[in-house]
Amino acid sequence: MKRLISLIVALIFLFVSPMAHLSSAESVERSVNETSGRVIVKMQSFQGITRLLKAGATVLAEKEKLVSLKKPVNQSMSAFLKELEKRPGVLYAEPDYKLTRSVIPNDVKYREQWHHQTIQSERAWDVTMGSNQTIVAVIDDGMDMKHPDLKNNIVKPYNVLTKNAKIPVGEHGTHVGGIIAASANNRIGGSGVAPGVKVMPINVFEDDAAYISEIIQGIEYAVKNGADILNMSLGMEFYSRALNEAVQAAHKKGTVIIAAAGNTGSYLINYPAGYQNVISVGATTQYDVMARYSNYGKTVDILAPGTDVLSTLPNGKYGAYSGTSMASPVVAGVAALIWSKEPKLTNAQVEYRLLQTAAKLKNPRTGKLYEYPRVDAAKALKYHLLASPKVTDITDKHSKVSLSYSSAFRGTISVTANGKTVKKAVNHGTAFKTAIEIGKQAAGRKITIKLIDREGNESWPVTKTVKDVTAPNAPKVQAVADNSTAISGTAEAASLITVKKGKTTVVSGKADKAGKFTLKLKSKQKAGTALTVTAADQAKNVSKEAKVVVKDKTPPALAQISKITASTTKVTGKTEARAKVILKVGGKSIAKTVKAGKDGKFSVKISKQKAGTTIHLYLTDEAGNQSKAIKRKVLKK
Structure with a gap:
């Protein structure tokens, strides 16, 4: 019988009584969206309004002294508002916002799903509720494929144990699947974070445990069958090289991998969450603080609601469970929304978006920020990836980073070098070129450049490695005599030392890490012979020649x-x-x-x-x- 290595379902979820049903009702509310490019101006009086009218202003309410004005295309909203408020007779100016119907599902239990309010799902859904082209694989204990809130969103189910599509009705997997993609607006149950995407249920469990080999098969099946995101609300405290290799292979093929951080309330690393290229998710409570049961430590990346999360259960039921098992699919759902909105993003860009837009939370006990942010669906969906600037090569002789941008940009250029960040404010109505002083940097150092506009959107960071174009100093060579059997000296560490007589190479070899070298001669050199010694670094920059004349140290012989x-x-x-x-x-x-x-x-x-x-x-x-x-x-x- 093969040895069983248990992967416990991200610690046992905390069972609670199912929440009470709400009456079915379709809610319609209004929320503020992005500005349409117009402003509203409140005047003290209508004296001086002539200029605004000439600029195309429309009188909205003469009694309230309100006018509407279109924002110039080449000016930011904040700058235009400041300019207006400086004018005589202007009491205030504000954006003329567009109002739209907010997406609030009519599902009867939606109001009980507190996690949607915390991560601002409704604002995210104003952008997208998910695309059916985006697939999230749920590697778990199966799923109720007939559940009314899941049956329309399931694709390519697979049972690793039986090698077919017949999967067990797993309680844990059903709950996880519902958190990700329970159907919205069907007047039953609740809603998933990404109700428009597809879930791929993959069973790897037999009772309460699974072999590592079966987890690996589940990962391979998911990737082979088009899963964009892998959710693994499971874990163990033991490192597995084989499982790690499977995870890294999946990431290399472009998937986003998300896993539960564990529920021991300790610093222990939970695998696969602890592997590189896996987003490890800790849990928060309804009070938007980190749950005491959630694991913490250097491998945790992000937090998400995980306590009393209402979702689907087998046989058409619903219930609230707690654990990082519940937090992980919340993040998987937000990742699915991001990819649904921008399907051309890479997995690294989706991961970056999740972490960069997450909300910083304060620890109520210490007053300090938690080390890990909490996922924010609204910010993740509002955010859009700016085009990256073109950055010229950086060498160890330059002290500036030169870059260009092909369109208008108003915001900040951020350059990080040697752990220090230099920022430069930019306000260009057209394409531009600029240079930022960062001081001379050592060859091989990584320099990261990104744009951040006034709305907080960022470009994908451009990373440049400082090129080595500086030749090493000429080697320092010890005296060489006609009875010498080797040539010794010092030069740049690990440089290639070449000794020549005219154009002929006498000997060559590498200096050590300390820069010392001793090169054995094949034959002794005649007194008076002129030798040249150079050092070439790893970038093949060659030093100036060190010139050496072979000294006569051999007494005359009687012929x-x-x-x-x-x-x-x-x-x-x-x-x-x-x-x-x-x-x-x-x-x-x-x-x-x-x-x-x-x-x-x-x-x-x-x-x-x-x-x-x-x-x-x-x-x-x-x-x-x-x-x-x-x-x-x-x-x-």
């Missing part, structure tokens, strides 16, 4: 010498060119010092020496190197 006898008065021989020749007996010179010619030949006059006498011959070259005594015995004849 030949004539026979010395008792009657010899002249000694001849051959040695190194221009070397001095000294002859001694018993430490005293027996002849004048002579110098060998250019050809190395020498001739020394001596007085006759007795047979058997030992003559010591010394050779000294022009570099001052002196040979050891060369001994010759005087022969009889």
